[in-house]
Amino acid sequence: MALAKSxxxxxxxxxxxxxxxxxxxxxxxxxxxxYKGFNxxxxxxxxxxxxxxxxxxxxxxxxxxVQVDRKHYQTCNSTxxxxxxxxxxxxxxxxxxxxFFYITGYKEHCERGQKLDIRVSPPTSxSxSxSxSxSxSxxxxxSSAPSIQSSAAIPALILMAMAVVVLSSTA
Ligand SMILES: *[C@@H]1O[C@H](CO)[C@@H](O)[C@H](O)[C@H]1NC(C)=O
Ligand SMILES: *[C@@H]1O[C@H](CO)[C@@H](O)[C@H](O)[C@H]1NC(C)=O
Ligand SMILES: *[C@@H]1O[C@H](CO)[C@@H](O)[C@H](O)[C@H]1NC(C)=O
Ligand SMILES: *[C@@H]1O[C@H](CO)[C@@H](O)[C@H](O)[C@H]1NC(C)=O
Numbered sequence: 001m002a003l004a005k006s007x008x009x010x011x012x013x014x015x016x017x018x019x020x021x022x023x024x025x026x027x028x029x030x031x032x033x034x035y036k037g038f039n040x041x042x043x044x045x046x047x048x049x050x051x052x053x054x055x056x057x058x059x060x061x062x063x064x065x066v067q068v069d070r071k072h073y074q075t076c077n078s079t080x081x082x083x084x085x086x087x088x089x090x091x092x093x094x095x096x097x098x099x100f101f102y103i104t105g106y107k108e109h110c111e112r113g114q115k116l117d118i119r120v121s122p123p124t125s126x127s128x129s130x131s132x133s134x135s136x137s138x139x140x141x142x143s144s145a146p147s148i149q150s151s152a153a154i155p156a157l158i159l160m161a162m163a164v165v166v167l168s169s170t171a
Contacts, residue, residue, distance in 0.1 A: 022052030024091070027116060033059040035109035040116040051097055051123045057090040064105040065090050073101035073117060076110035097122040 025047060031038045057065045064086040066078040078084075084105070085092070094100070097120050104114040 022050070022054060022094075024054050024056055025049070026056045026058060033057040033063060033065065033104070033114070035104065035106070035112050035114040037113075039113050041113075044116060044118055047118075049094055049118050049120045051094055051120055053120075054091050054093045055102075055118075057085070057092070057102075059088055061088075062086070063088070063109075065092070066103050066105050067092075068101050068103055070099070070101055070117075073103055073115060076103055076107045076115065078103055078105045078107070078110070094118075094120045096120070 027033055028038055028040065028043060064078075064084055066081045067083040068078060068081055072078070072080060086105075092102075099117065099119050102116045102118075103110045106114070
């Protein structure tokens with residue numbers, strides 16, 4: 001009973017992360033990032049990516065995630081990347097709206113469909129209220145304060161969620 005209750009609280013808190021702090025989409029779900037017969041274009045169709053969400057590319061071996069532009073995406077050309085990660089557990093935070101393109105560094109695997117393009121929408125509720133700008137000298141600095149705040153808040157909230165579970169299971 002206590003366990004069920006604490007699990008319920010835990011999942012409620014976790015669900016809030018999805019809504020409040022951005023969802024994490026594991027690319028390919030349980031398939032991860034691989035080339036054999038998985039269609040990433042189909043995978044992304046029912047998803048609605050928003051600024052603050054993140055993509056998790058999980059894979060084994062010497063694969064990579066290469067962010068490219070549209071032209072290089074279409075030709076599976078990874079020689080001029082915008083960015084590249086190869087940890088095998090790559091989290092990419094979608095910190096701005098737009099159309100983004102990711103391919104594997106293996107050209108032939110990319111040609112078989114190991115490529116993903118997504119459209120990221122602007123945040124639904126603009127969290128930073130336009131502050132009365134005290135000095136004009138601050139205006140050139142367009143800071144990305146909201147994304148920094150929320151990413152810093154996530155570890156704190158994970159700790160909080162764990163504390164809730166521990167406390168409610170001992171009660
Ligand atoms: C791949 O892209 C690079 C840089 O944009 C370009 O120089 C090269 O010709 C391209 N390779 C192919 C095979 O299209
Ligand atoms: C490239 O990726 C790394 C790791 O995800 C990230 O820290 C860095 O900000 C990215 N750089 C650009 C220009 O997107
Ligand atoms: C991969 O990264 C995610 C988020 O950073 C983390 O939750 C997960 O435990 C990691 N998985 C592995 C196998 O390292
Ligand atoms: C993935 O599926 C879409 C249709 O949903 C299709 O247009 C596309 O060619 C497929 N990609 C591959 C690599 O099979």
